[in-house]
Amino acid sequence: MFLTSHADSLRSDLRARLPKVLPRRLGIAVSGGGDSVALMHLLHEIAQAEGIELRVATVDHGLRAASADEAQTVARQAQRLGISHDTLRWQDWDQTGNLQDQARQARYSLLTKWARDQDVAAIALGHTADDQAETVLMRLARAAGVTGLSAMSATRSQGGVQLLRPLLDVTRQRLRNYLTEIDVGWIEDPSNQDTRFDRIKARKALQDLEPAGITPEVLTRVAENLAQAREALAVYAQESARKIASVNDGDMVLDRAGFGALPDEIQRRILVGAVLWISGAGYPPRRTTVAQALEAVLSGQAGSIGGCLVVPQGNKAWICREFGAIEGLSAPLGERWDGRWVFSGPKVETAEIRGLGEGGLLQLPDWRVTGRPRLALKSSPSIWQGTDLLAAPLAGHSNGWRAELASDWPEFHTLLLSH
Structure with a gap:
């Protein structure tokens, strides 16, 4: 396939965001939208050059009548590239709760299980600079702190599988321009116009903010700057925890005086880390719940947080599982x-x-x-x-x-x- 200089530049930018040495078998999550379809084609070019095997998976949430046909469209696109494809179907929604959040959690669960079954060490995801910017705006609306405003990380591990986001500094429009150049189509999800969803509201707001210079690229850089601050705070929290927190057979024991001498943000990180470590939860408790638990630790009172208890014991506070x-x-x-x-x-x-x-x-x-x-x-x-x-x-x-x-x-x- 003839590649333009624009396509070469895009592929180069993508490769720079990937690990220096790619796993011998790399997965790609492809929904059929422009972002993930472009990712599949770009990674196909890279895989051919570097001799790695690609596997593609599409999650069919079954929430729209067209979803099965869209998964078949992706299967045909992958087949034309000589890439193995699997459709993963979500069938566990009980019609209650936050649909988007449950669908997202199910998507990652299905993808990581598929990866383990296929001996796929890492999965590339098609999140772009626009997705990053929208996430920053959504979390800004929730008064998020440094961690929340750091938004999505370029790499993280879930269920023993590495999740890679190599397009976080690439805009949605740039990817669509690439697909147009190579004459490849994509699917437009009608829910992307549904303003009932917070992400679509953020997308509309971002369009209004662009004249003021608040663009996806700018917000992506903001997220990257805050990610660096987050990493520094994490190191500080780790070093502090080694001095004032000890593990006791699956529980956490805090020295209250040492804990109280730490900055508020470091206290919060240690407490939240203890709760996540004990409970195995994927997400931290709400900030109001964290604030109440912090007060309990500092004042020597009992409290509860995220399926765990704060139990005072003299000059110590135990964080343990709640019965x-x-x-x-x-x-x-x-x-x-x-x-x-x-x-x-x-x-x-x-x-x-x-x-x-x-x-x-x-x-x-x-x-x-x-x-x-x-x-x-x-x-x-x-x-x-x-x-x-x-x-x-x-x-x-x-x-x-x-x-x-x-x-x-x-x-x-x-x-x-x-x-």
């Missing part, structure tokens, strides 16, 4: 419990892992010798056979079993660098 968040949750021996706990020990066919709870504590009169707060022990993992408690290692009753965090659960202080 209500795991009540009723069970798992067979040999499987994970609460997403992060695994047991090793005797095999008992009918035994299962559950939270210790009040009933378990009543069977352990000596639990206080562990030094752990009662509320922290209530949500700790234990092994039951019916109503009989067989083991509660964190409560001092191991009975031959050992409870440990799963080997792939992140190390807390490392996690602070990614949130």
Whole structure:
């Protein structure tokens, strides 16, 4: 295919945003829109030059009658390029909640599972400078802080798969110009005109702001500047946490005096990091909830946040799992419990892992010798056979079993660098 200097420049800019050494098998998420179709064609050129294998996936959310036909259109485009294509169908929406947010979460979940199944180490996504700018405006409307206004990162890991966004400094129009030059069509999603959605409102607002010099390129640079500030704050938070926060069998223990001496933003980052590490949640709690929990830590009071509890203990504050968040949750021996706990020990066919709870504590009169707060022990993992408690290692009753965090659960202080 003959490439113009414009196409060469675009491909060069894209390659500069990718890892120096690409994985031998690279995935591409292609919806059929202009951004992702352009990404597929550009990466096809790069893959041919560098000898890597591409795989394409399209998520069909099933929310519009035309979505299945659009996925087929992408399949045909990929086939013409000699690229393997799979359609991933979302069928789990229960017709409640925030549709766009649930669809987005489902999209990433489907894509990362597909990547693991296909032995695809990384997936390239077609987010552009326009998407970045719209995200900044949306988060500005929510009074976001440094992390929120940093918007989308160029790379991040989810479910063991690297997500790459190599088009974050490329505008939507530039990609469409490229497709026009190479005579390739794309699909226009009608929802892109639906002003009920916040993103479309931001898109319209951005058009009005352009005469004032507030363009996608400018807002992308703002996001990049704030991303640098975010990284510096993350390092500061990590270094501070090593001094005032310690891990105790899956819980976090804060030195309240040391915590109180830190700047507000660093306090917030450490607390949010602890909650995300304990709960495994993908998103931080609301700022109002964080503010209330911070006050509880500083004043030596009890509090709750994001499926976790703040439990005062003298000059310390424990951050632990809330029993209500795991009540009723069970798992067979040999499987994970609460997403992060695994047991090793005797095999008992009918035994299962559950939270210790009040009933378990009543069977352990000596639990206080562990030094752990009662509320922290209530949500700790234990092994039951019916109503009989067989083991509660964190409560001092191991009975031959050992409870440990799963080997792939992140190390807390490392996690602070990614949130």
